[in-house]
Amino acid sequence: MLKTDRANEAIQLQERVLASRERDDNPDFISTLNNHAYGLRNAGFVAEAEPFDRRVATASIKLLGEIHPLTIHRRNNLVLTLIMLCKLEEARQILAANWRLNASPQAITTPRIAFLRPLIALLESQPDTPFLGQLKTLLTGPELPVACDVAVPWDIAYFIEFLKPKLGEHPAEYLTALVAALNDRYKLSALDPFPEWRVQPPVHLDIPWP
Numbered sequence: 001m002l003k004t005d006r007a008n009e010a011i012q013l014q015e016r017v018l019a020s021r022e023r024d025d026n027p028d029f030i031s032t033l034n035n036h037a038y039g040l041r042n043a044g045f046v047a048e049a050e051p052f053d054r055r056v057a058t059a060s061i062k063l064l065g066e067i068h069p070l071t072i073h074r075r076n077n078l079v080l081t082l083i084m085l086c087k088l089e090e091a092r093q094i095l096a097a098n099w100r101l102n103a104s105p106q107a108i109t110t111p112r113i114a115f116l117r118p119l120i121a122l123l124e125s126q127p128d129t130p131f132l133g134q135l136k137t138l139l140t141g142p143e144l145p146v147a148c149d150v151a152v153p154w155d156i157a158y159f160i161e162f163l164k165p166k167l168g169e170h171p172a173e174y175l176t177a178l179v180a181a182l183n184d185r186y187k188l189s190a191l192d193p194f195p196e197w198r199v200q201p202p203v204h205l206d207i208p209w210p
Helices: 002-021 026-043 046-064 069-084 086-101 110-123 131-140 157-167 168-182 185-191
Strands: none
Touching: 002 157, 026 046, 026 069, 026 157, 046 069, 069 086, 069 110, 069 185, 086 110, 086 131, 110 131, 110 157, 110 168, 131 168, 131 185
């Protein structure tokens, strides 16, 4: 299907959603919107995905509460979209809010927040941040519990590929290896060839973000 056809399909679906009598307090409806937003983001229709991601994130807070792992996961999805749209300030704010939540650490939410924040720092060429060190603490420390209802593995290869022109080849390879380790700790050794990981000491999770 041509890209313009996919874009038109997305617009038509959005119009149907807006006209639908389905309510945002229907979990199945919100799950459908979330899946559609993922499909749009994956296909490169990021601007079309944004309103769906925002609606899903807002509805999830009302349905599940802020500290529910699925809510945090869906807010992280919104962050993916915002990064792809170069809305980095808002992405930073959402990640910082997610990090400060009094939520129990989960294998499929906490390290993902810690991955996305240094990625933003990388895009903005920010040196000497604690973010990567905190991710290392999470990946090399005790295994965290796995929450239900959150996608495993984390499929964001499309996201890294989208950012590759801005990041460059080596950073994209490094981020790909990081995601592989996030999904499977047995792949941590694949990070050893990357000096930025090898020389990075762990940083305590209580160190505040700048």
